[in-house]
Amino acid sequence: xxxxxxxxxxxxxxxxxxxxxxxxxxxxxxxxxxxxxxxxxxxxxxxxxxxxxxxxxxxxxxxxxxxxxxxxxxxxxxxxxxxxxxxxxxxxxxxxxxxxxxxxxxxxxxxxxxxxxxxxxxxxxxxxxxxxxxxxxxxxxxxxxxxxxxxxxxxxxxxxxxxxxxxxxxxxxxxxxxxxxxxxxxxxxxxxxxxxxxxxxxxxxxxxxxxxxxxxxxxxxxxxxxxxxxxxxxxxxxxxxxxxxxxxxxxxxxxxxxxxxxxxxxxxxxxxxxxxxxxxxxxxxxxxxxxxxxxxxxxx
Amino acid sequence: xxxxxxxxxxxxxxxxxxxxxxxxxxxxxxxxxxxxxxxxxxxxxxxxxxxxxxxxxxxxxxxxxxxxxxxxxxxxxxxxxxxxxxxxxxxxxxxxxxxxxxxxxxxxxxxxxxxxxxxxxx
Numbered sequence: 320x321x322x323x324x325x326x327x328x329x330x331x332x333x334x335x336x337x338x339x340x341x342x343x344x345x346x347x348x349x350x351x352x353x354x355x356x357x358x359x360x361x362x363x364x365x366x367x368x369x370x371x372x373x374x375x376x377x378x379x380x381x382x383x384x385x386x387x388x389x390x391x392x393x394x395x396x397x398x399x400x401x402x403x404x405x406x407x408x409x410x411x412x413x414x415x416x417x418x419x420x421x422x423x424x425x426x427x428x429x430x431x432x433x434x435x436x437x438x439x440x441x442x443x444x445x446x447x448x449x450x451x452x453x454x455x456x457x458x459x460x461x462x463x464x465x466x467x468x469x470x471x472x473x474x475x476x477x478x479x480x481x482x483x484x485x486x487x488x489x490x491x492x493x494x495x496x497x498x499x500x501x502x503x504x505x506x507x508x509x510x511x512x513x514x515x516x517x518x519x520x521x522x523x524x525x526x527x528x529x530x531x532x533x534x535x536x537x538x539x540x541x542x543x544x545x546x547x548x549x550x551x552x553x554x555x556x557x558x559x560x561x562x563x564x565x566x567x568x569x570x571x572x573x574x575x576x577x578x579x580x581x582x583x584x585x586x587x588x589x590x591x592x593x594x595x596x597x598x599x600x601x602x603x604x605x606x607x608x609x610x611x612x613x614x615x616x617x618x619x
Numbered sequence: 620x621x622x623x624x625x626x627x628x629x630x631x632x633x634x635x636x637x638x639x640x641x642x643x644x645x646x647x648x649x650x651x652x653x654x655x656x657x658x659x660x661x662x663x664x665x666x667x668x669x670x671x672x673x674x675x676x677x678x679x680x681x682x683x684x685x686x687x688x689x690x691x692x693x694x695x696x697x698x699x700x701x702x703x704x705x706x707x708x709x710x711x712x713x714x715x716x717x718x719x720x721x722x723x724x725x726x727x728x729x730x731x732x733x734x735x736x737x738x739x740x741x
Contacts, residue, residue: 323693431640432666450728531732535683
Protein backbone atom coordinates (compact mmCIF):
# COMPACT_ATOMS: atom_id res chain seq x y z
CA UNK A 320 0.00 0.00 0.00
CA UNK A 321 1.48 3.40 -0.94
CA UNK A 322 2.00 6.25 1.52
CA UNK A 323 -1.01 8.21 0.27
CA UNK A 324 -3.39 5.25 0.62
CA UNK A 325 -2.01 4.66 4.12
CA UNK A 326 -2.61 8.32 4.95
CA UNK A 327 -6.25 8.02 3.79
CA UNK A 328 -6.63 4.85 5.87
CA UNK A 329 -5.24 6.60 8.97
CA UNK A 330 -7.61 9.53 8.39
CA UNK A 331 -10.52 7.09 8.27
CA UNK A 332 -9.38 5.60 11.56
CA UNK A 333 -9.04 9.02 13.19
CA UNK A 334 -12.46 10.17 11.96
CA UNK A 335 -13.93 6.94 13.33
CA UNK A 336 -13.15 7.95 16.92
CA UNK A 337 -15.02 11.21 16.43
CA UNK A 338 -17.86 9.44 14.63
CA UNK A 339 -18.22 6.92 17.49
CA UNK A 340 -18.20 9.82 19.96
CA UNK A 341 -21.14 11.49 18.19
CA UNK A 342 -22.84 8.08 17.76
CA UNK A 343 -22.83 7.42 21.52
CA UNK A 344 -24.75 10.63 22.13
CA UNK A 345 -27.10 9.91 19.21
CA UNK A 346 -28.16 6.54 20.65
CA UNK A 347 -28.68 8.30 23.99
CA UNK A 348 -31.13 10.56 22.15
CA UNK A 349 -28.99 13.69 21.84
CA UNK A 350 -27.62 15.34 18.71
CA UNK A 351 -24.35 17.06 19.60
CA UNK A 352 -22.76 19.55 17.22
CA UNK A 353 -19.87 19.98 19.63
CA UNK A 354 -17.80 16.75 19.72
CA UNK A 355 -15.04 18.49 17.73
CA UNK A 356 -14.30 20.53 20.87
CA UNK A 357 -13.21 17.41 22.78
CA UNK A 358 -11.29 16.20 19.72
CA UNK A 359 -9.45 19.55 20.00
CA UNK A 360 -8.97 19.22 23.76
CA UNK A 361 -7.39 15.81 23.17
CA UNK A 362 -5.18 17.12 20.36
CA UNK A 363 -3.88 20.07 22.39
CA UNK A 364 -3.50 18.13 25.65
CA UNK A 365 -1.60 15.22 24.10
CA UNK A 366 0.50 17.61 21.99
CA UNK A 367 1.48 19.57 25.09
CA UNK A 368 2.20 16.29 26.89
CA UNK A 369 4.64 14.90 24.32
CA UNK A 370 6.10 18.02 22.66
CA UNK A 371 6.46 20.27 25.72
CA UNK A 372 6.68 17.89 28.67
CA UNK A 373 8.45 15.00 26.93
CA UNK A 374 5.85 12.39 27.93
CA UNK A 375 5.43 9.23 25.84
CA UNK A 376 2.33 9.27 23.64
CA UNK A 377 0.45 6.51 25.52
CA UNK A 378 0.68 8.52 28.77
CA UNK A 379 -0.19 11.81 27.05
CA UNK A 380 -3.14 10.21 25.24
CA UNK A 381 -4.44 8.77 28.50
CA UNK A 382 -4.21 12.21 30.13
CA UNK A 383 -5.95 13.72 27.09
CA UNK A 384 -8.81 11.21 27.44
CA UNK A 385 -9.29 12.11 31.11
CA UNK A 386 -9.29 15.80 30.21
CA UNK A 387 -11.70 15.21 27.29
CA UNK A 388 -14.08 13.26 29.53
CA UNK A 389 -13.94 15.97 32.22
CA UNK A 390 -14.57 18.75 29.67
CA UNK A 391 -17.49 16.83 28.15
CA UNK A 392 -18.96 16.16 31.59
CA UNK A 393 -18.69 19.85 32.50
CA UNK A 394 -20.32 20.91 29.22
CA UNK A 395 -22.99 18.24 29.71
CA UNK A 396 -23.95 19.45 33.20
CA UNK A 397 -25.85 22.52 31.97
CA UNK A 398 -26.53 21.54 28.34
CA UNK A 399 -28.08 18.11 28.99
CA UNK A 400 -30.90 19.84 30.82
CA UNK A 401 -31.97 21.07 27.37
CA UNK A 402 -33.71 18.98 24.73
CA UNK A 403 -33.55 18.55 20.96
CA UNK A 404 -32.63 21.61 18.97
CA UNK A 405 -31.79 23.59 22.12
CA UNK A 406 -29.22 20.97 23.16
CA UNK A 407 -27.76 20.92 19.63
CA UNK A 408 -27.42 24.74 19.65
CA UNK A 409 -25.90 24.73 23.14
CA UNK A 410 -23.25 22.15 22.18
CA UNK A 411 -22.41 24.14 19.06
CA UNK A 412 -21.98 27.28 21.18
CA UNK A 413 -19.81 25.39 23.69
CA UNK A 414 -17.62 24.05 20.88
CA UNK A 415 -17.14 27.55 19.52
CA UNK A 416 -16.14 28.69 23.02
CA UNK A 417 -13.48 25.97 23.09
CA UNK A 418 -12.24 26.95 19.61
CA UNK A 419 -11.94 30.60 20.63
CA UNK A 420 -10.16 29.52 23.82
CA UNK A 421 -7.64 27.58 21.65
CA UNK A 422 -7.09 30.84 19.71
CA UNK A 423 -6.23 32.63 22.95
CA UNK A 424 -3.80 30.03 24.30
CA UNK A 425 -0.18 31.15 23.86
CA UNK A 426 2.13 28.96 25.86
CA UNK A 427 5.46 27.92 24.43
CA UNK A 428 8.63 26.30 25.72
CA UNK A 429 12.09 26.16 24.27
CA UNK A 430 12.78 22.68 22.89
CA UNK A 431 16.09 22.12 21.03
CA UNK A 432 16.46 25.89 20.63
CA UNK A 433 12.99 26.34 19.12
CA UNK A 434 9.74 27.55 20.68
CA UNK A 435 7.25 24.69 20.87
CA UNK A 436 3.65 24.87 22.06
CA UNK A 437 0.29 26.46 21.25
CA UNK A 438 0.66 29.87 19.64
CA UNK A 439 -2.93 31.08 19.32
CA UNK A 440 -4.19 31.36 15.75
CA UNK A 441 -0.70 30.50 14.48
CA UNK A 442 -1.27 26.96 15.69
CA UNK A 443 0.85 24.41 17.50
CA UNK A 444 3.82 23.06 15.53
CA UNK A 445 6.41 20.44 16.31
CA UNK A 446 4.29 17.60 17.74
CA UNK A 447 7.03 15.21 16.72
CA UNK A 448 6.80 12.21 19.07
CA UNK A 449 5.84 9.79 16.29
CA UNK A 450 8.63 11.05 14.02
CA UNK A 451 11.18 10.91 16.81
CA UNK A 452 10.25 7.31 17.58
CA UNK A 453 10.81 6.46 13.92
CA UNK A 454 7.24 5.23 13.51
CA UNK A 455 6.29 5.18 9.83
CA UNK A 456 2.78 5.39 8.35
CA UNK A 457 2.19 1.61 8.41
CA UNK A 458 3.15 1.41 12.09
CA UNK A 459 0.96 4.35 12.96
CA UNK A 460 -1.96 2.86 11.03
CA UNK A 461 -1.50 -0.34 13.08
CA UNK A 462 -1.62 1.68 16.32
CA UNK A 463 -4.72 3.65 15.25
CA UNK A 464 -6.64 0.56 14.14
CA UNK A 465 -5.56 -1.50 17.16
CA UNK A 466 -6.99 1.21 19.44
CA UNK A 467 -10.11 1.42 17.29
CA UNK A 468 -10.56 -2.34 17.57
CA UNK A 469 -10.33 -2.12 21.39
CA UNK A 470 -12.92 0.70 21.44
CA UNK A 471 -15.25 -1.23 19.12
CA UNK A 472 -14.93 -4.41 21.20
CA UNK A 473 -15.75 -2.43 24.36
CA UNK A 474 -18.77 -0.83 22.64
CA UNK A 475 -20.07 -4.22 21.42
CA UNK A 476 -19.83 -5.62 24.95
CA UNK A 477 -21.48 -2.51 26.43
CA UNK A 478 -24.29 -2.55 23.85
CA UNK A 479 -25.17 -6.17 24.69
CA UNK A 480 -25.23 -5.42 28.41
CA UNK A 481 -27.94 -3.99 30.64
CA UNK A 482 -26.16 -0.63 30.43
CA UNK A 483 -26.41 -0.64 26.64
CA UNK A 484 -30.13 -1.42 26.82
CA UNK A 485 -30.60 1.39 29.35
CA UNK A 486 -28.81 3.90 27.09
CA UNK A 487 -30.99 2.93 24.11
CA UNK A 488 -34.11 3.11 26.29
CA UNK A 489 -33.14 6.62 27.41
CA UNK A 490 -32.53 7.54 23.77
CA UNK A 491 -35.87 6.25 22.57
CA UNK A 492 -38.10 7.52 25.37
CA UNK A 493 -36.45 9.42 28.22
CA UNK A 494 -39.75 10.01 30.06
CA UNK A 495 -40.64 6.30 30.03
CA UNK A 496 -37.10 5.41 31.18
CA UNK A 497 -37.44 7.88 34.08
CA UNK A 498 -40.81 6.37 35.05
CA UNK A 499 -39.11 2.95 35.12
CA UNK A 500 -36.56 4.29 37.61
CA UNK A 501 -33.64 5.19 35.34
CA UNK A 502 -31.70 8.28 36.35
CA UNK A 503 -31.79 9.81 32.86
CA UNK A 504 -29.52 12.77 33.65
CA UNK A 505 -26.83 10.52 35.16
CA UNK A 506 -26.93 8.10 32.20
CA UNK A 507 -26.66 10.95 29.69
CA UNK A 508 -23.82 12.59 31.61
CA UNK A 509 -21.95 9.29 31.72
CA UNK A 510 -22.44 8.81 27.98
CA UNK A 511 -21.28 12.40 27.34
CA UNK A 512 -18.10 11.83 29.37
CA UNK A 513 -17.24 8.57 27.56
CA UNK A 514 -17.98 10.26 24.22
CA UNK A 515 -15.66 13.12 25.24
CA UNK A 516 -12.88 10.67 26.11
CA UNK A 517 -13.28 8.91 22.75
CA UNK A 518 -13.15 12.17 20.82
CA UNK A 519 -10.08 13.24 22.83
CA UNK A 520 -8.30 9.98 21.98
CA UNK A 521 -8.99 10.61 18.30
CA UNK A 522 -7.68 14.17 18.67
CA UNK A 523 -4.50 12.99 20.40
CA UNK A 524 -3.80 10.57 17.57
CA UNK A 525 -4.66 13.21 14.95
CA UNK A 526 -2.23 15.76 16.42
CA UNK A 527 0.59 13.21 16.36
CA UNK A 528 -0.17 12.12 12.82
CA UNK A 529 -0.30 15.65 11.48
CA UNK A 530 2.48 17.13 13.72
CA UNK A 531 0.61 20.47 13.52
CA UNK A 532 -2.77 21.60 14.84
CA UNK A 533 -4.56 24.93 14.88
CA UNK A 534 -7.89 26.15 16.31
CA UNK A 535 -9.62 26.14 12.92
CA UNK A 536 -9.09 22.36 12.68
CA UNK A 537 -11.79 22.05 15.33
CA UNK A 538 -14.56 24.20 13.92
CA UNK A 539 -18.17 23.40 13.06
CA UNK A 540 -17.36 21.54 9.80
CA UNK A 541 -15.69 18.75 11.76
CA UNK A 542 -18.69 18.58 14.10
CA UNK A 543 -21.15 18.32 11.22
CA UNK A 544 -19.12 15.53 9.60
CA UNK A 545 -18.84 13.57 12.86
CA UNK A 546 -22.60 13.71 13.29
CA UNK A 547 -23.24 12.87 9.64
CA UNK A 548 -21.21 9.64 9.84
CA UNK A 549 -23.61 8.08 12.32
CA UNK A 550 -26.62 9.33 10.41
CA UNK A 551 -25.29 7.97 7.09
CA UNK A 552 -23.90 4.68 8.39
CA UNK A 553 -26.70 3.97 10.81
CA UNK A 554 -27.50 4.01 14.50
CA UNK A 555 -28.28 0.32 14.92
CA UNK A 556 -24.70 -0.72 15.67
CA UNK A 557 -21.31 0.82 16.42
CA UNK A 558 -20.26 -0.37 12.94
CA UNK A 559 -22.73 2.17 11.48
CA UNK A 560 -20.59 5.29 12.05
CA UNK A 561 -17.56 3.43 10.69
CA UNK A 562 -19.53 2.59 7.56
CA UNK A 563 -20.43 6.30 7.39
CA UNK A 564 -16.75 7.27 7.55
CA UNK A 565 -15.84 4.73 4.85
CA UNK A 566 -18.65 5.97 2.57
CA UNK A 567 -17.76 9.65 3.11
CA UNK A 568 -14.01 9.36 2.68
CA UNK A 569 -14.46 6.85 -0.15
CA UNK A 570 -16.85 9.24 -1.89
CA UNK A 571 -14.59 12.26 -1.33
CA UNK A 572 -11.57 10.37 -2.67
CA UNK A 573 -13.41 8.99 -5.71
CA UNK A 574 -14.92 12.35 -6.71
CA UNK A 575 -11.65 14.30 -6.82
CA UNK A 576 -12.40 15.14 -10.46
CA UNK A 577 -15.14 17.47 -9.19
CA UNK A 578 -12.59 19.40 -7.08
CA UNK A 579 -14.21 21.70 -4.49
CA UNK A 580 -17.71 20.77 -5.66
CA UNK A 581 -17.32 17.29 -4.13
CA UNK A 582 -18.35 18.73 -0.76
CA UNK A 583 -21.73 19.52 -2.34
CA UNK A 584 -21.98 15.81 -3.26
CA UNK A 585 -21.37 14.98 0.39
CA UNK A 586 -24.06 17.40 1.56
CA UNK A 587 -26.50 16.04 -1.02
CA UNK A 588 -25.84 12.48 0.12
CA UNK A 589 -26.54 13.34 3.76
CA UNK A 590 -29.77 15.14 2.83
CA UNK A 591 -30.99 12.31 0.60
CA UNK A 592 -30.18 9.64 3.18
CA UNK A 593 -31.88 11.52 5.99
CA UNK A 594 -35.07 11.59 3.91
CA UNK A 595 -34.95 7.93 2.84
CA UNK A 596 -33.39 6.38 5.96
CA UNK A 597 -33.62 8.75 8.94
CA UNK A 598 -31.58 6.41 11.19
CA UNK A 599 -28.98 5.51 8.56
CA UNK A 600 -28.11 2.47 6.45
CA UNK A 601 -27.45 0.09 9.37
CA UNK A 602 -30.42 1.18 11.46
CA UNK A 603 -31.98 -0.85 14.29
CA UNK A 604 -34.37 -2.69 11.93
CA UNK A 605 -31.59 -3.85 9.61
CA UNK A 606 -29.30 -4.83 12.51
CA UNK A 607 -32.10 -6.80 14.23
CA UNK A 608 -32.95 -8.54 10.95
CA UNK A 609 -29.29 -9.54 10.40
CA UNK A 610 -28.94 -10.66 14.04
CA UNK A 611 -32.17 -12.71 13.74
CA UNK A 612 -30.94 -14.45 10.58
CA UNK A 613 -27.60 -15.25 12.24
CA UNK A 614 -29.40 -16.67 15.29
CA UNK A 615 -31.68 -18.72 13.02
CA UNK A 616 -28.70 -20.12 11.08
CA UNK A 617 -26.90 -21.03 14.31
CA UNK A 618 -30.01 -22.78 15.66
CA UNK A 619 -30.30 -25.00 12.54
CA UNK B 620 -5.99 -9.85 17.99
CA UNK B 621 -3.50 -10.00 20.91
CA UNK B 622 -0.62 -10.51 18.45
CA UNK B 623 -1.80 -7.51 16.44
CA UNK B 624 -1.96 -5.32 19.57
CA UNK B 625 1.48 -6.55 20.71
CA UNK B 626 2.96 -5.73 17.29
CA UNK B 627 1.40 -2.25 17.40
CA UNK B 628 2.80 -1.67 20.91
CA UNK B 629 6.23 -2.91 19.83
CA UNK B 630 6.27 -0.56 16.84
CA UNK B 631 5.25 2.32 19.11
CA UNK B 632 7.82 1.77 21.84
CA UNK B 633 10.88 0.09 20.36
CA UNK B 634 11.39 1.71 16.94
CA UNK B 635 14.60 3.79 16.75
CA UNK B 636 14.68 7.58 16.56
CA UNK B 637 15.31 8.88 13.04
CA UNK B 638 13.86 12.37 12.83
CA UNK B 639 15.70 15.63 12.42
CA UNK B 640 14.22 19.08 12.88
CA UNK B 641 14.08 20.87 9.51
CA UNK B 642 12.84 24.27 8.39
CA UNK B 643 11.54 25.36 5.01
CA UNK B 644 10.67 28.49 3.08
CA UNK B 645 7.89 27.99 0.57
CA UNK B 646 6.98 30.36 -2.20
CA UNK B 647 4.07 29.48 -4.50
CA UNK B 648 3.41 31.39 -7.71
CA UNK B 649 0.23 31.10 -9.83
CA UNK B 650 0.50 29.57 -13.31
CA UNK B 651 -1.67 30.28 -16.35
CA UNK B 652 -4.17 27.68 -15.12
CA UNK B 653 -6.67 28.51 -12.38
CA UNK B 654 -5.77 27.14 -8.96
CA UNK B 655 -2.50 25.62 -10.23
CA UNK B 656 0.63 26.87 -8.48
CA UNK B 657 4.35 26.32 -8.91
CA UNK B 658 5.93 26.10 -5.48
CA UNK B 659 9.61 26.56 -4.71
CA UNK B 660 10.75 25.00 -1.46
CA UNK B 661 14.03 25.87 0.27
CA UNK B 662 14.79 23.11 2.78
CA UNK B 663 17.41 23.49 5.52
CA UNK B 664 18.43 22.09 8.88
CA UNK B 665 16.64 24.13 11.55
CA UNK B 666 19.68 24.59 13.83
CA UNK B 667 22.59 25.05 11.44
CA UNK B 668 20.72 26.41 8.44
CA UNK B 669 22.57 23.95 6.17
CA UNK B 670 20.58 23.26 2.98
CA UNK B 671 19.18 19.74 2.77
CA UNK B 672 19.63 18.17 -0.66
CA UNK B 673 18.90 14.67 -1.92
CA UNK B 674 15.72 14.20 0.10
CA UNK B 675 12.41 12.81 -1.12
CA UNK B 676 9.92 15.61 -0.59
CA UNK B 677 6.20 15.22 -1.16
CA UNK B 678 3.87 18.20 -0.97
CA UNK B 679 0.24 17.85 0.09
CA UNK B 680 -2.27 20.43 1.33
CA UNK B 681 -5.15 20.47 3.80
CA UNK B 682 -7.76 23.14 4.37
CA UNK B 683 -7.43 23.93 8.09
CA UNK B 684 -11.20 24.18 8.61
CA UNK B 685 -11.81 20.71 7.20
CA UNK B 686 -8.79 18.62 8.11
CA UNK B 687 -8.45 15.12 6.67
CA UNK B 688 -11.35 15.55 4.21
CA UNK B 689 -10.74 18.73 2.17
CA UNK B 690 -7.24 18.03 0.96
CA UNK B 691 -4.99 17.82 -2.06
CA UNK B 692 -3.35 14.58 -3.09
CA UNK B 693 0.41 14.88 -2.39
CA UNK B 694 2.80 15.36 -5.32
CA UNK B 695 6.51 14.55 -5.40
CA UNK B 696 8.81 17.58 -5.54
CA UNK B 697 11.70 17.67 -8.02
CA UNK B 698 15.15 18.90 -7.00
CA UNK B 699 15.70 22.55 -7.94
CA UNK B 700 18.78 24.36 -9.21
CA UNK B 701 20.21 25.49 -5.87
CA UNK B 702 21.26 23.24 -2.94
CA UNK B 703 18.31 22.41 -0.70
CA UNK B 704 15.86 23.66 -3.30
CA UNK B 705 12.86 21.67 -4.53
CA UNK B 706 10.02 22.45 -6.93
CA UNK B 707 6.49 21.12 -7.01
CA UNK B 708 3.33 21.96 -8.93
CA UNK B 709 0.18 21.73 -6.85
CA UNK B 710 -3.45 22.00 -7.91
CA UNK B 711 -5.80 23.31 -5.25
CA UNK B 712 -9.56 22.85 -5.07
CA UNK B 713 -10.42 26.42 -4.14
CA UNK B 714 -8.90 29.73 -3.08
CA UNK B 715 -8.30 30.42 0.60
CA UNK B 716 -5.87 29.43 3.28
CA UNK B 717 -4.19 26.06 2.93
CA UNK B 718 -1.77 24.22 5.22
CA UNK B 719 0.97 22.80 2.99
CA UNK B 720 2.40 19.57 4.37
CA UNK B 721 5.98 18.81 3.34
CA UNK B 722 6.79 15.16 4.01
CA UNK B 723 10.57 14.78 3.92
CA UNK B 724 12.23 11.35 3.66
CA UNK B 725 15.62 10.02 2.68
CA UNK B 726 18.78 11.13 4.51
CA UNK B 727 16.59 13.01 6.96
CA UNK B 728 13.00 12.54 8.14
CA UNK B 729 10.61 15.31 9.07
CA UNK B 730 7.17 16.72 8.40
CA UNK B 731 6.88 20.48 8.00
CA UNK B 732 3.56 22.30 7.83
CA UNK B 733 3.43 25.80 6.31
CA UNK B 734 0.28 27.90 6.12
CA UNK B 735 -0.18 29.88 2.91
CA UNK B 736 -2.98 32.05 1.58
CA UNK B 737 -4.00 31.56 -2.06
CA UNK B 738 -6.06 34.42 -3.44
CA UNK B 739 -7.78 34.90 -6.77
CA UNK B 740 -5.71 37.14 -9.11
CA UNK B 741 -7.53 40.35 -10.04
